[in-house]
Amino acid sequence: xxxxxxxxxxxxxxxxxxxxxxxxxxxRNMPGTPLTVQLGETDPSRxxxxxxxxxxxxxxxxxxxxxxxxxxxxxxxVQGDLGRSISRKQPVxxxxxxxxxPTFLVSGTALVLAWLAAIPLGLYASARSGTVxxxxxxxxxxxxxxxxxxxxxxxxxxxxxxxxxxxxWELPLFGMTDLPADAPLLVRITDIARxxxxxxxxxxxxxxxxxxxxxxxxxEEAVRQDYIRTARAKGAxxxxxxxxxxxxxxxxPLVTLLGLSLPGLIGGSVIIxxxxxxPGMGRLFFESIRERDYPTIMxxxxxxxxxxxxxxxxxxxxxxxxxxxVSVE
Amino acid sequence: MPLLxxxxxxxxxxxxxxxxxxxxxxxxxIERGKTLGLVGESGCGKSVTAMSxxxxxxxxxxxxxxxxxxAREGGSVDLTQLPEPELRKVRGGxxxxxxxxxxxxxxxxxxxxxxIAEAVLLHRAxxxxxxxxxxxxxxxxxxLADPEQRLDEYPHQLSGGMRQRVMIAMALACEPDLVIADxxxxxxxxxxxxxxxxxxxxxxxxxxxxxxxxxxDLGVVAETCDEVAVMYAGRIVERAPAAELFANPQHPYTIGxxxxxxxxxxxxxxxxxxxxxxxxxxxxxxAGCRFHPRCAYARLPHxxxxxxxxRDIRPQHQxxxxxxGELGPATGEKGDAAHFPHFSNAGNELRPLFPEGGS
Numbered sequence: 001x002x003x004x005x006x007x008x009x010x011x012x013x014x015x016x017x018x019x020x021x022x023x024x025x026x027x028r029n030m031p032g033t034p035l036t037v038q039l040g041e042t043d044p045s046r047x048x049x050x051x052x053x054x055x056x057x058x059x060x061x062x063x064x065x066x067x068x069x070x071x072x073x074x075x076x077x078v079q080g081d082l083g084r085s086i087s088r089k090q091p092v093x094x095x096x097x098x099x100x101x102p103t104f105l106v107s108g109t110a111l112v113l114a115w116l117a118a119i120p121l122g123l124y125a126s127a128r129s130g131t132v133x134x135x136x137x138x139x140x141x142x143x144x145x146x147x148x149x150x151x152x153x154x155x156x157x158x159x160x161x162x163x164x165x166x167x168x169w170e171l172p173l174f175g176m177t178d179l180p181a182d183a184p185l186l187v188r189i190t191d192i193a194r195x196x197x198x199x200x201x202x203x204x205x206x207x208x209x210x211x212x213x214x215x216x217x218x219x220e221e222a223v224r225q226d227y228i229r230t231a232r233a234k235g236a237x238x239x240x241x242x243x244x245x246x247x248x249x250x251x252x253p254l255v256t257l258l259g260l261s262l263p264g265l266i267g268g269s270v271i272i273x274x275x276x277x278x279p280g281m282g283r284l285f286f287e288s289i290r291e292r293d294y295p296t297i298m299x300x301x302x303x304x305x306x307x308x309x310x311x312x313x314x315x316x317x318x319x320x321x322x323x324x325x326v327s328v329e
Numbered sequence: 330m331p332l333l334x335x336x337x338x339x340x341x342x343x344x345x346x347x348x349x350x351x352x353x354x355x356x357x358x359i360e361r362g363k364t365l366g367l368v369g370e371s372g373c374g375k376s377v378t379a380m381s382x383x384x385x386x387x388x389x390x391x392x393x394x395x396x397x398x399x400a401r402e403g404g405s406v407d408l409t410q411l412p413e414p415e416l417r418k419v420r421g422g423x424x425x426x427x428x429x430x431x432x433x434x435x436x437x438x439x440x441x442x443x444x445i446a447e448a449v450l451l452h453r454a455x456x457x458x459x460x461x462x463x464x465x466x467x468x469x470x471x472x473l474a475d476p477e478q479r480l481d482e483y484p485h486q487l488s489g490g491m492r493q494r495v496m497i498a499m500a501l502a503c504e505p506d507l508v509i510a511d512x513x514x515x516x517x518x519x520x521x522x523x524x525x526x527x528x529x530x531x532x533x534x535x536x537x538x539x540x541x542x543x544x545x546d547l548g549v550v551a552e553t554c555d556e557v558a559v560m561y562a563g564r565i566v567e568r569a570p571a572a573e574l575f576a577n578p579q580h581p582y583t584i585g586x587x588x589x590x591x592x593x594x595x596x597x598x599x600x601x602x603x604x605x606x607x608x609x610x611x612x613x614x615x616a617g618c619r620f621h622p623r624c625a626y627a628r629l630p631h632x633x634x635x636x637x638x639x640r641d642i643r644p645q646h647q648x649x650x651x652x653x654g655e656l657g658p659a660t661g662e663k664g665d666a667a668h669f670p671h672f673s674n675a676g677n678e679l680r681p682l683f684p685e686g687g688s
Contacts, residue, residue, distance in 0.1 A: 225433065226428065226430050226433040226434045227433065227434055227435055227436040227437070229385060229387075229428065229434070230426075230428065230434045230435065230436070230496075230499075231436065231447075232383075232385055232420065233383060233385060233420055233421060233425075233426040233428075234420065234421035234447065234448045234451055234499065235417045235418065235419075235420040235421035235422055235448070235451045235452060236417070236447070236451060237414075237417060245436055248436075248438050248439075249436070249437070249438055252438075322438070323437070323438065324437070324438060324440075324483040324485070325437055325483065325485045
């Protein structure tokens with residue numbers, strides 16, 4: 001077990017090196033630098049002194065070739081320093097710490113809701129496979145799955161923030177809160193919850209549709225197995241066969257799916273956070289790329305990569321728990 | 330009154346291509362404490378017959394007609410009409426089942442002990458610990474090595490033969506009146522096959538259980554069964570006590586099957602005898618006698634036109650052939666299986682027992 005973990009860890013470190021090096025190279029070779037982006041956004045009539053520009057380049061280390069820059073970044077990271085954001089003048093670690101909560105609030109809630117609904121839905125669909133009501137449910141789920149979130153988000157905004165304005169059903173258009181930080185806690189929580197409803201809905205329905213189809217497909221695979229026939233021949237009832245014998249086997253692929261959703265839990269959805277102006281990680285990532293904010297891009301890349309690897313490791317370890325045939329040895 | 334009596338069972342599969350009658354009017358009966366062998370080639374409907382008894386035929390298979398009467402105190406109950414909750418008491422309770430594929434018939438995520446104990450818990454109001462004790466007792470009964478240790482192992486840790494022992498333990502855990510064993514040894518090594526069969530016969534005797542043994546292996550039938558029913562293309566073609574069937578086979582198909590067996594203790598020269606042609610698929614069963622296209626004795630158009638009834642040929646011996654009892658030298662007084670010409674000794678060319686029949 002220990003050797004296995006050490007091997008996985010070493011492999012993970014190598015993977016991280018390759019990913020970060022690749023992303024750093026790409027980022028640095030994108031057209032534009034943090035400075036040109038900032039210059040482009042300031043008053044065009046204002047002229048910059050070329051010497052000032054050179055000086056700023058030196059300050060941010062942009063005068064050196066990218067491999068040198070990467071080596072410097074790596075050296076700092078190893079010492080626990082993710083660097084300072086160029087465009088936001090704040091440590092990258094602070095930025096991430098600020099954004100991680102809001103993202104987790106939306107994706108965590110969405111994940112729990114999606115799974116809570118997907119498991120009964122998938123079981124229901126596999127138990128009633130082929131009937132009219134199951135086909136109708138499947139059709140709705142397929143439509144939901146293929147319905148793009150950005151379209152759904154806009155519709156939800158129109159319905160709840162525009163058409164229903166002034167009614168009890170009105171929901172905020174975007175943002176996370178309208179209240180100052182010193183508002184009473186309970187009021188603030190209610191306000192944030194109201195803001196979160198639409199983003200959570202958007203993020204939930206796609207996962208729900210996908211997860212329930214995934215569960216149904218795996219359940220249908222499981223109920224075709226010989227051991228299901230054995231269970232029935234023993235005298236087990238339909239629910240016992242479905243839950244105890246089939247679903248227990250379906251957990252094996254589900255664990256993989258759960259492991260894969262871990263990075264999304266913290267990474268958030270760029271599209272949803274952008275549309276709802278949600279101050280989360282996805283939006284930070286998008287903005288940092290637009291601003292060519294290399295330290296932030298790299299900090300987030302490192303974190304997402306680590307989460308992806310951790311998710312895979314977690315899935316593999318859980319795999320051993322749910323499937324007695326698998327062992328890490 | 331027999332323990333189980335099947336009358337005119339018809340089980341058909343309703344596929345997009347049409348109705349496929351895999352079992353077409355099968356009648357069988359099994360006496361208490363006896364072993365009935367149901368013999369036939371792959372695809373003849375013997376497994377579907379077995380699955381029909383416990384109504385385990387998978388969709389789109391449907392039991393269309395017939396009755397399956399299971400004796401009980403003061404009469405009998407028709408399993409085809411029994412409501413599902415009642416039927417579940419029969420499954421694993423009064424009738425245990427052993428399947429062909431020990432490798433896949435056990436649930437990979439539960440321990441051996443759990444799976445046997447589940448069978449007990451489903452039918453007996455006993456505490457979990459008692460069910461586990463019963464599971465251990467059963468593992469000892471089926472002579473699995475290290476039963477205490479095996480109880481907490483998973484199926485993948487056991488070999489095929491060991492898994493089949495576990496299946497037998499599970500099927501017998503609630504002391505059923507009848508055990509249905511659907512080709513229990515087909516998937517196993519030859520050496521293990523004999524052990525499993527011996528175990529099954531031995532337990533059946535000791536527990537006074539009836540056994541329906543489904544097999545395509547006539548050697549197995551000869552060693553294990555009291556009665557034999559031969560199935561061909563969805564119908565029973567011959568039915569007799571085992572000794573009688575082997576001594577005086579009446580249906581040309583049975584005669585062919587017996588002749589196709591290699592004799593033991595004789596050096597084989599040349600190819601074994603075969604029955605020409607193939608088992609017809611249920612979607613295109615021939616009219617009349619379903620064996621007539623492969624039968625050397627077939628007389629046309631009679632055999633292709635009329636369905637022969639299953640009729641008494643000799644005492645306790647029925648066959649479904651228009652000409653049974655008058656087939657000529659191959660079945661005459663020298664009817665003993667040992668007297669059939671087993672091999673062609675002349676060269677290497679295939680010499681079937683029967684010349685090619687018209688089809």
